[in-house]
Amino acid sequence: MLNQKSSEFVSVPQAKTSGLQILRYQFMQIWQVLAALLLIYAVFFILSPAFRNVDTLLSIFSQGAILAVLACGTTIVLISGGLDLSVGSIFAVVGVVVGVLIKEYELAYPLAILGALVAGTCLGALNGVIQVVTKVPAFIVTLGGLTAYKGLAELLGSGKDLSRFPEGFQMLGSGYLMPICIMLGAALLTGLFLTKTRLGNHAFAIGGNEEVARLSGVNVARSRIYYYMIGGMFAATAAILEVSKLNFAQSSRGVSYELFAIAAVVIGGTSLFGGRGSVGKTIIGMLIMQTIIVGLAYLGVGTSFQRIAIGTIIVLAVYWDVWRRQTR
Amino acid sequence: MEHLNSAKIILKARGLSKHYGGVVALDAADFDLREGEVLAIVGDNGAGKSTLVKALTGAVPKTSGVISIDGHETRIDNPTDAKNAGIETVYQDLALVNEISITKNMFLGREIVKDNLFGKWFGALDFPTMDKKIKELFQKLDIRIADIYRDAEAFSGGQRQAVALAKTVMFGKRIAILDEPTAALGVRESKMAMDLVCSLKDHGLSVIMITHNMQHVLNHCDRVVVMRLGKVAAVCDVDEVDGDMLVGLITGTIEHKVG
Numbered sequence: 394m395l396n397q398k399s400s401e402f403v404s405v406p407q408a409k410t411s412g413l414q415i416l417r418y419q420f421m422q423i424w425q426v427l428a429a430l431l432l433i434y435a436v437f438f439i440l441s442p443a444f445r446n447v448d449t450l451l452s453i454f455s456q457g458a459i460l461a462v463l464a465c466g467t468t469i470v471l472i473s474g475g476l477d478l479s480v481g482s483i484f485a486v487v488g489v490v491v492g493v494l495i496k497e498y499e500l501a502y503p504l505a506i507l508g509a510l511v512a513g514t515c516l517g518a519l520n521g522v523i524q525v526v527t528k529v530p531a532f533i534v535t536l537g538g539l540t541a542y543k544g545l546a547e548l549l550g551s552g553k554d555l556s557r558f559p560e561g562f563q564m565l566g567s568g569y570l571m572p573i574c575i576m577l578g579a580a581l582l583t584g585l586f587l588t589k590t591r592l593g594n595h596a597f598a599i600g601g602n603e604e605v606a607r608l609s610g611v612n613v614a615r616s617r618i619y620y621y622m623i624g625g626m627f628a629a630t631a632a633i634l635e636v637s638k639l640n641f642a643q644s645s646r647g648v649s650y651e652l653f654a655i656a657a658v659v660i661g662g663t664s665l666f667g668g669r670g671s672v673g674k675t676i677i678g679m680l681i682m683q684t685i686i687v688g689l690a691y692l693g694v695g696t697s698f699q700r701i702a703i704g705t706i707i708v709l710a711v712y713w714d715v716w717r718r719q720t721r
Numbered sequence: 722m723e724h725l726n727s728a729k730i731i732l733k734a735r736g737l738s739k740h741y742g743g744v745v746a747l748d749a750a751d752f753d754l755r756e757g758e759v760l761a762i763v764g765d766n767g768a769g770k771s772t773l774v775k776a777l778t779g780a781v782p783k784t785s786g787v788i789s790i791d792g793h794e795t796r797i798d799n800p801t802d803a804k805n806a807g808i809e810t811v812y813q814d815l816a817l818v819n820e821i822s823i824t825k826n827m828f829l830g831r832e833i834v835k836d837n838l839f840g841k842w843f844g845a846l847d848f849p850t851m852d853k854k855i856k857e858l859f860q861k862l863d864i865r866i867a868d869i870y871r872d873a874e875a876f877s878g879g880q881r882q883a884v885a886l887a888k889t890v891m892f893g894k895r896i897a898i899l900d901e902p903t904a905a906l907g908v909r910e911s912k913m914a915m916d917l918v919c920s921l922k923d924h925g926l927s928v929i930m931i932t933h934n935m936q937h938v939l940n941h942c943d944r945v946v947v948m949r950l951g952k953v954a955a956v957c958d959v960d961e962v963d964g965d966m967l968v969g970l971i972t973g974t975i976e977h978k979v980g
Contacts, residue, residue, distance in 0.1 A: 591832045591844035601820030610801045610830030668820035
């Protein structure tokens with residue numbers, strides 16, 4: 394028995410190799426979705442000559458960037474076993490807020506950005522606080538938020554011309570480089586948060602088994618509020634990016650963005666049931682979705698069929714998750 | 722019974738009650754836990770064993786009653802209060818989160834953060850220190866789990882129970898409460914878990930253990946609390962009872978307290 398013990402302990406990875414091992418482990422987690430992305434890209438590459446250039450590739454990234462930033466927050470909320478249907482409406486509110494702050498209050502744009510981020514974070518916090526206090530399920534609370542925040546955006550933005558922003562502000566969302574950098578930055582921060590911090594690790598524990606987390610002394614209610622706040626902040630970041638890119642703000646923006654964000658998270662393979670997932674998967678999921686949308690457009694397929702295709706893929710991705718859970 | 726009477730009483734529960742609406746799950750339970758003993762709690766299904774444990778550990782708020790630790794009345798309203806009072810608990814089906822690694826499970830709720838600004842401001846976790854502490858502890862307790870980075874669901878029932886018990890050794894300052902530590906385990910795994918339970922004593926813990934296994938009560942415990950219909954029906958020294966007597970007390974065919 395003693396010999397067996399020592400030999401089994403030998404297989405414990407040593408500290409100096411653990412960095413490489415963690416990288417390998419993370420690759421094992423995402424290689425399937427990554428392979429799916431490459432396969433889909435290859436299919437369009439073969440089918441459509443116009444698809445075969447760098448500009449198309451860059452536009453897939455930059456078009457996906459805004460939704461990918463939004464989806465970073467959705468990833469955290471879904472891993473913690475929550476759900477936020479209101480981020481599309483938070484997106485609308487924040488877009489109007491940043492427009493109003495710059496055009497009507499004539500704030501310097503960095504201050505306006507700060508104000509908009511605070512607004513998004515507060516709306517997220519409201520979602521979390523209502524759930525924790527009333528115990529009404531996330532689906533209902535954030536469905537209420539979806540409608541209510543939409544109304545708020547209309548109140549704030551109706552009849553106002555929120556366009557033609559200062560040049561520095563326009564820089565953020567225009568071109569390829571800035572949106573892609575901001576997307577990667579958001580993904581990096583989310584990844585560090587989820588894997589390296591206490592609050593991020595608690596998201597997996599709460600999503601995996603809320604009762605065990607509670608009995609282990611995790612403050613579940615407070616953590617949940619933080620996750621919704623972070624979700625609101627990422628929605629705000631995405632909204633600022635889009636206002637900058639379009640050079641106008643409108644309360645009608647952001648419709649069904651929450652669904653696209655959830656779709657990206659789910660296609661990437663993060664569990665809708667909580668406890669599992671990563672932001673890397675979400676980014677790949679978003680790229681898969683964008684590749685399909687852009688690729689089908691190049692093949693001359695209309696937006697109606699694109700929607701049908703995305704809808705089908707969402708269901709298949711969740712089916713894959715369910716199937717994996719049953720066979721595990 | 723005299724030889725243990727001299728031992729210090731570490732936990733004293735008086736009049737513990739828990740009502741769920743009109744249902745009385747636990748009815749004015751009194752008992753003491755002495756320092757360094759293994760106290761068994763036995764009883765039929767629905768006798769109030771789990772409710773008693775949950776009231777002691779703050780998992781459910783008790784309706785009434787007083788808990789004293791080391792002679793001081795102690796408020797235990799939630800799991801954190803219990804941990805602060807030095808009570809560690811292993812719940813039957815709620816010991817580990819399947820989706821996270823052994824390291825993260827061991828330190829869940831009590832993570833070690835880096836000793837720098839990242840740790841202070843962002844709660845950046847110090848995984849090398851946590852891993853090292855776990856490996857040292859597992860080696861000391863002779864727990865053979867090499868791959869502590871893997872998710873908890875990858876391990877067998879016995880290994881998971883070993884991890885949960887190791888957690889009580891790591892963090893339990895005074896008292897370990899175990900809810901059926903050998904339920905759903907095979908014979909060999911059961912023995913391993915019971916060896917660990919006995920070794921909790923050597924690590925300075927007093928143990929309260931719910932069990933259905935009369936053999937474990939008779940072989941490994943010092944005293945036994947028998948619960949029936951939400952009440953403490955008897956408290957006896959294990960030396961004074963045998964299996965038949967315990968069964969009689971549990972089912973109610975023997976009415977009165979022994980000794």
